[in-house]
Amino acid sequence: PSPPRPPSCAGAEPLPPSGSIDMSLVLVVHGGGGSNISTDRKERMRQGIARAATEGYNILKEGGSAVDAVEGAVAVLENDPEFNAGCGSVLNVNGDVEMDASIMDGKNLSAGAVSAVRCIANPIKLARLVMEKTPHCFLTGHGAEKFAADMGVPEIPVEKLITERSKKHLEKEKQEKGAEKPDCPKNTGTVGAVAMDCNGNLAYATSTGGIVNKMIGRVGDSPCIGAGGYADNNIGAISTTGHGESILKVNLARLTLFHIEQGKTAEEAAELALNYMKSKLKGLGGLILISKTGDWVAKWTSVSMPWAAAKDDKLQTGIDFGDTKIVDLP
């Protein structure tokens, strides 16, 4: 039996017939596939993803749309300096921040993306404005920044996005250049969210600072619809993380949903797609996925991936294999 619907959903739209379809509210977030996270940082990351998932789930409970929820959850992670998105983004070869983000509404495949944007706090909000206020899907660099200014998005000094940790990370990377295989994600990834709302609508959002020591103008998978994420109410919603160049080459998000279209479960589809990327390209990564039936999965081939899932008023969190914790949500 489905839980009661939030009042704002009642009568808003006829609900799809229930039955085998589980129409509960679902919100899943990730904090990036990666490796070698220190123990104290792990705890801060677990708290951060729990906060983001709770924020997104509360938006759903108040009757908000899946798009509202994924935007809200990702903004929490962009504002958290522990994660490689917004404040806390990794630095490019010049010590500068260039961020990418995308968002998609599974109801009608509306999508918005920005890449190589600087000096704004929340690229995911700008991606949503691209989706809703322009006839386009994707704005980049200077044009995206001009659009942000036109929309009244406040410009912030780049220093507000740069942390001590990201400065040290760049220094270390420059010293150890070539020591780590390029197809292994570093210990910071991307952030993302997927949601199912009270009308059964699906959405995804993904945001990132990219990869440390990247070339100026490098764009990864995160803003690319079909690679960094995808949402279609007829199939599912997915946000990906990991080695961006590999994710782009296999179109990881759309590839995973293709397996679901072919009759695989969410779990099987995630495993098939991630293993394909690993065997074909030695590319490591992770993903979160909600299928149209409300089943969700968090899977990764990297060493770790902070994730959190809220459903049926329970919150699950994890970082490494087999360390899942479950708590009741208030």
Ligand SMILES: *[C@@H]1O[C@H](CO)[C@@H](O)[C@H](O)[C@H]1NC(C)=O
């Ligand atoms: C992993 O982290 C530990 C402690 O933070 C560090 O000593 C070690 O060098 C790291 N290993 C790699 C491969 O980066």
Ligand SMILES: *[C@@H]1O[C@H](CO)[C@@H](O)[C@H](O)[C@H]1NC(C)=O
């Ligand atoms: C898609 O749906 C959203 C939300 O219901 C709506 O705001 C938007 O105008 C729709 N876009 C198109 C292209 O139909």
